[in-house]
Amino acid sequence: MKKNSKKAFTMAEILVVIAITGIIIVVGIAPLMRTVRALDSVRSSFAADSKEIVVMDRILTDILGVVRINAESPFRIMHDDKLERNADYLILWTNTPAYGFVPMGSVVYGVPEMTVMSSAFETGLYRWVLSGDKQPGVVTKDDLKQEEAYMVIPGVTGVAFNALSGSEWKNNYSGALPRAFRVMFEYGSMDVTYERWLPQF
Numbered sequence: 001m002k003k004n005s006k007k008a009f010t011m012a013e014i015l016v017v018i019a020i021t022g023i024i025i026v027v028g029i030a031p032l033m034r035t036v037r038a039l040d041s042v043r044s045s046f047a048a049d050s051k052e053i054v055v056m057d058r059i060l061t062d063i064l065g066v067v068r069i070n071a072e073s074p075f076r077i078m079h080d081d082k083l084e085r086n087a088d089y090l091i092l093w094t095n096t097p098a099y100g101f102v103p104m105g106s107v108v109y110g111v112p113e114m115t116v117m118s119s120a121f122e123t124g125l126y127r128w129v130l131s132g133d134k135q136p137g138v139v140t141k142d143d144l145k146q147e148e149a150y151m152v153i154p155g156v157t158g159v160a161f162n163a164l165s166g167s168e169w170k171n172n173y174s175g176a177l178p179r180a181f182r183v184m185f186e187y188g189s190m191d192v193t194y195e196r197w198l199p200q201f
Helices: 009-063 094-099
Strands: 075-078 091-096 105-110 124-129 150-154 158-165 166-168 173-175 180-187 189-195
Touching: 009 091, 009 150, 009 189, 075 158, 075 180, 094 105, 094 124, 094 158, 105 158
Parallel strands: none
Antiparallel strands: 075 091, 075 173, 091 105, 105 124, 124 150, 158 166, 158 180, 180 189
């Protein structure tokens, strides 16, 4: 007679297989989790940097729209040495307001000084459009009403602009387009600096 013999796994063998499978999963998931954390960190860092890059591109667009006709100083940096923080203003005589159906005028970037009257506004980098005949050379801080500005980066506590004139970086500049410009965004004790070279005509 032929005997039917059925082979079966013992409980010990099943437990060994489960243990080996668990080790393989743990060994495989650990690097995956590290990769996910690293990607999340890179994404957060890129998101933080991208807002400044977008603003730098916006400033560059305004600079490339600078009109030299009827403007002695189409590019101006207004710097105040008396303040403890960097509170520069970049003022450009540009035709980019025309894209928003606003007459050509001065476009200004800066972080307004916080006063009792402006305490309702969020700290950050703002952009003003002063259309009409308000050229960069005559713009003052009194012309920059915070309620008429557009927030471009929230959380910026100070900003410094520099223009490369000849071989020297200047923080107080007024004149034609410089060779390059540099912007330092301050966030409390941390700062981020970007630099752009400009086409020379």
